[in-house]
Amino acid sequence: MSVLDAEHQRKLAQFKEEVFGEEIIHEGDSIGTDDETLLRFLRARKFDLPQSKLMLKNCQHWRKTVGGKGIDKLHEEINPFDYPGRSEVLKHWAMFVHKTDKVGVINCHKQGRPVSVQIFRELNLPELYKHITPEKHWDAICVNADNLTREILPSSSRAAGRHIGTAFVITDLKGFTLSQFWQVKSLARSSFQISQDYFPETMGRLAIINAPSSFTFIWNVVKRWLSKETQEKIDILGVDYRDRLLELIDADSLPAILGGSCQCKEGCDASGAGPWMDERRARANGQAPGVEHDASLLEQTTDDDGTADEQVPNKNLDIPEINGESAQKAADKHQQDADPSTANDISMLAESHIGYDGSAPKPSVLAAASAS
Template identity: 40%
Template sequence: MASIELSEKYDNYDYPIEAPEPQEGHSGNLTAEQQAKVHQLRMLLEAEGVTERLDSLTLLRFLRARKFDVELAKQMFLDTEKWRKETKLDEILPTWDYPEKPEISKYYKQFYHKIDNDGRPVYIETLGGIDLTAMYKISTAERMLTNLAVEYERVADPRLPACSRKAGHLLETCCTIMDLKGVTLTKVPQVYSYVKQASVISQNYYPERLGKLFLINAPWGFSTVWSVVKGWLDPVTVKKINILGSSYQSELKKHIPAENIPKEFGGTCECAGGCENSDAGPWHDPQWARPAKWEQKADSAAAPAAAPAPAPAVAEEEVATDAAPAAA
């Protein structure tokens, strides 16, 4: 097993790129065949005209998501690039604003808040209040899903790189808390409708980002449903999912420090202005935070072009003999 071979052209990491423990198919624990498939996938994508996001860690995530089947990983990557262009995500990202978030949060909270014991960003969702009719009067399905995608981009950079710097090793996944309190049978269709749309984005375009998932306040009978559903899922994914009832607090605190858990979920944190609005985490700590690459690119594009250097003085006779205009 070996570390990943870095590409001079695409790999420019300013954070650790190896996990603390060997994980199959991850940087630091690759077979020669897996390493060769990273190179192969990059070459195939370049042949398709792809020039962005070809760094080794990104390619490895797509390969792992498709069990290192290069053709399937290539198709997944191309589908993602097509979706990015259709949604104009790269154009939207640097200037995205979501002023309706406080109103949407009355029905559906989504926020990142500090880190778990492993140093990963903690992501929290509350599903019980979802009312699509009311929410679509505040925003649109398109804007809500765009905001979700923007947050995924911000997870990739700057959140996870900052967490990796603080932890001293590579972190590529998040710890998710999904609160099912209030999800009744009558609400299931609406909750399922939205979650299904959101899941398409996460599964198809942002593979290998789930570290742990805690489903808390799971309603009565959910465990029975889960015993059936988990048979349809990849065993690797099943291991990451924990179903907890209303007495979830003690189990949650085994994985996340109490001071990092909002008080409403059994922790002790009470951020000024509300934990759901703070976005607290290493990504805002000057010791670990760095500008995201998409921010740097946007700043570079916005910078005024340097004034052209004055043309050197030439003799009058030279002008007469070389009157062809300079190339534009």
């Protein structure tokens, strides 16, 4: 468990008493009722008890209502590693977890935080929605978001022999254009929103690689959606990212497309490789999941998962200059060049109909959008 000072221990105990007493949370809830789960909500609101309770209450409401049936029912219907249309999703907006990094590795245990990858170079929502409905796509996004805390992080913790509470996210923007940005703008905003509000404190760091010149304009839009705390966890690595990533991730764990040496037989994006998949295979073979570890290892964690001081030196959130062009000048130029009215109608329609509470898109609207 994370190491807390006396004051934070007192607040955790009070928070636990109040959220159970007020029936905001109940034993057995799939959100998790352990101290580490409760601490995520406390940390997200700087241990302000009323605000932390409100955040948890809103999260519980979302979990019961998302998709019109709740996240638990969606999990029964959707296997995050194998659902109809997944191959097309990976082709047109690749989002996947793949093995772990090596941050905070203890003794002989090689495993660290799960690595979550998003690749935008082939993003094409109109083509994607020929193969999967926008509603099913959104449901899959929500199930994958929830699976991080439901399966991925617990499996990573068991493999590492200590608490792992965050993921390391890599976003590859190679070839990402403004027209693609307008396609995905609303979905990206809603995705960021559910991550911040309903799965707080689960992103350890986010490394953006291969940022195009238009990223100046894109970032000026995106950062308005993000809390200050989230912005502080984002690092811009540009095109010279390989050496830095390999400091954090072993080459045989980093997909070859990102500069590593891993080439999973079924493709790194489709493989689901990592401790979570090892546990799934063990269960399929009738074996108990997880790995036995010396209990003393579980006590060797500091704040969160031992990565609080991990920094990437290339961080430059304001991005004052790209390719010799000032941020404001570049933003003005790209604003003139990018006409949202000619961009894909999916983003425009979804803006009004994908609730920022993470609710599902309205079927009639997105069905029309997918046909555009």
